[in-house]
Amino acid sequence: MAGPLPIADPAPADGLLPASATADAASRAFGVYVHVPFCRVRCGYCDFNTYTAGELRGLSQAAYADQAIAEVAFAHGVLAASGVPDRAAGTVFFGGGTPTLLPATDLVRMLGAITDAFGLAPGAEVTTEANPDSVDADDLRRLADGASRACRSACSRPFRTCSRRSTGPMIRPASRSSSGGLARRVST
Numbered sequence: 263m264a265g266p267l268p269i270a271d272p273a274p275a276d277g278l279l280p281a282s283a284t285a286d287a288a289s290r291a292f293g294v295y296v297h298v299p300f301c302r303v304r305c306g307y308c309d310f311n312t313y314t315a316g317e318l319r320g321l322s323q324a325a326y327a328d329q330a331i332a333e334v335a336f337a338h339g340v341l342a343a344s345g346v347p348d349r350a351a352g353t354v355f356f357g358g359g360t361p362t363l364l365p366a367t368d369l370v371r372m373l374g375a376i377t378d379a380f381g382l383a384p385g386a387e388v389t390t391e392a393n394p395d396s397v398d399a400d401d402l403r404r405l406a407d408g409a410s411r412a413c414r415s416a417c418s419r420p421f422r423t424c425s426r427r428s429t430g431p432m433i434r435p436a437s438r439s440s441s442g443g444l445a446r447r448v449s450t
């Protein structure tokens with residue numbers, strides 16, 4: 263289980279972003295990170311904010327996508343209310359945790375919500391981390407198809423996968439399954 267949160271600035275009372283965050287925002291690159299805090303097992307060296315099924319204390323992994331989608335709409339509203347002009351996302355990154363523990367349809371739905379709220383810039387890069395034991399070729403095809411739909415003509419490089427917690431024997435199935443229109447990068 264993740265450790266205590268670091269001490270940071272208190273949340274602004276009005277719920278808006280502080281001036282230090284909005285200054286020059288329109289001229290900066292805009293990317294969206296979606297944290298999916300679930301893992302099948304907890305690796306001993308890991309300090310990411312992530313939870314195994316036994317650590318969820320009755321909360322539902324199946325409800326996560328809908329909650330994240332609501333959070334996307336909320337974030338879009340906060341940015342607008344804070345005076346940050348709308349910008350299309352140049353990158354969308356699903357990290358964790360192990361995002362591919364969720365059904366591919368959930369990842370595609372979350373990407374759709376981001377696309378609806380912000381749009382995707384031409385050439386936008388959409389990436390998900392994955393453990394090789396949590397995806398198969400059908401999953402990757404669903405991700406690639408969903409990303410292609412979401413990107414429409416604006417996105418020329420749909421869904422990359424970035425696999426972690428990899429061992430030699432587990433990389434091979436992921437390598438074979440990269441044929442579904444996905445670019446693939448494996449890091450250990």
Ligand code: SF4
Binds near residue numbers: 303
């Ligand atoms: S799979 Fe990755 S995110 Fe999950 S516990 Fe292991 S190192 Fe951490």
